[in-house]
Amino acid sequence: MSAYFTEDGSVEAVNGRMSADANPRLAEIMASLVKHLHAFAKETKLTPEEWEVGIDFLTKTGQICSGERQEFILLSDTLGFSMLVDAINNRRPTGATENTVFGPFHVPNAPVREMGTNISLDGKGEPCLFEGRVLDLDGNPIEGARVDVWSDNADGYYDVQQPHAQPKWNNRGIFVTGSDGRYSFVGIKPVSYPIPDDGPVGQMLGYLGRHPYRPAHMHYLVTAPGFQKVVTHTFVGDDPYLQSDTVFGVKDTLIAPFERGTDNQTAWRSPFDFVLVPVHRAESISCNEDQRA
Ligand code: BEZ
Ligand code: FE
Numbered sequence: 001m002s003a004y005f006t007e008d009g010s011v012e013a014v015n016g017r018m019s020a021d022a023n024p025r026l027a028e029i030m031a032s033l034v035k036h037l038h039a040f041a042k043e044t045k046l047t048p049e050e051w052e053v054g055i056d057f058l059t060k061t062g063q064i065c066s067g068e069r070q071e072f073i074l075l076s077d078t079l080g081f082s083m084l085v086d087a088i089n090n091r092r093p094t095g096a097t098e099n100t101v102f103g104p105f106h107v108p109n110a111p112v113r114e115m116g117t118n119i120s121l122d123g124k125g126e127p128c129l130f131e132g133r134v135l136d137l138d139g140n141p142i143e144g145a146r147v148d149v150w151s152d153n154a155d156g157y158y159d160v161q162q163p164h165a166q167p168k169w170n171n172r173g174i175f176v177t178g179s180d181g182r183y184s185f186v187g188i189k190p191v192s193y194p195i196p197d198d199g200p201v202g203q204m205l206g207y208l209g210r211h212p213y214r215p216a217h218m219h220y221l222v223t224a225p226g227f228q229k230v231v232t233h234t235f236v237g238d239d240p241y242l243q244s245d246t247v248f249g250v251k252d253t254l255i256a257p258f259e260r261g262t263d264n265q266t267a268w269r270s271p272f273d274f275v276l277v278p279v280h281r282a283e284s285i286s287c288n289e290d291q292r293a
Contacts, residue, residue: 010038060200068160070104074201077101077247078210090228093281095137097222097274100249102231105158106150106221113173118186121167125154125188128268129261130234133181134222135275141181142276145224148174149185151217156193189258189268190216192241205246212246215239220274227276234272
């Protein structure tokens with residue numbers, strides 16, 4: 001094959017330049033990326049005008065990024081890429097709580113709160129009691145698990161999106177389990193909301209005839225010493241966007257009951273147990289393993 005660039009030999013021309021001293025994992029990833037990128041251009045017979053639109057889109061995606069906004073992650077999320085990478089890296093045994101997309105609105109070091117605390121500081125929305133246990137795969141309670149929770153408010157915005165309109169740490173908190181593995185807090189019954197769609201990713205969704213909405217959910221980051229961390233949500237079952245989450249985050253096992261509350265304080269109650277996998281079972285078989293083979 002010629003050492004010069006040809007259409008047929010395009011992949012070899014590029015990948016052949018890599019030094020044998022390059023980091024082996026980087027070399028593997030870049031060689032595969034070049035192979036698939038070239039195959040994409042060949043399959044679609046990409047024109048120079050279309051190439052330019054793509055470059056312009058990626059340039060704008062980068063330009064809108066800031067400390068508070070990560071448009072590339074939004075792009076990854078809306079292309080299903082975040083969920084795919086998460087799925088590949090978090091294959092868990094049946095019965096373990098599944099992961100879903102992390103999203104851009106987690107804030108580290110939220111206040112550690114007493115069990116049962118109301119985290120809705122703006123007083124908006126329908127109060128909902130969230131409660132359950134953090135368990136191991138055998139159903140034993142896990143003591144010392146940190147249940148870090150966050151959600152949008154009743155208007156569909158996270159506190160960090162409205163720093164001047166919402167109290168700091170609105171709808172956020174960390175709850176640490178005792179020996180019974182139990183957690184409980186009062187939040188609001190979640191409401192669906194659009195992801196930030198005023199940038200290039202929102203424009204892309206518009207051109208593709210896709211809506212920007214996420215179905216109502218409560219976010220959880222559950223950690224415990226000796227166990228794999230769980231990044232997940234619970235979803236409200238009757239949400240109109242459940243089947244069309246713009247970031248593909250919904251899983252059957254994450255749809256939680258939302259029942260009418262029994263006291264005056266909380267209009268709703270949502271019970272949900274988290275089941276964690278020990279760290280040493282990192283390579284455990286997914287419940288979908290058979291379907292993938
Ligand atoms: C979220 O649920 O907070 C979220 C996830 C992905 C993109 C945007 C928002
Ligand atoms: Fe969210």
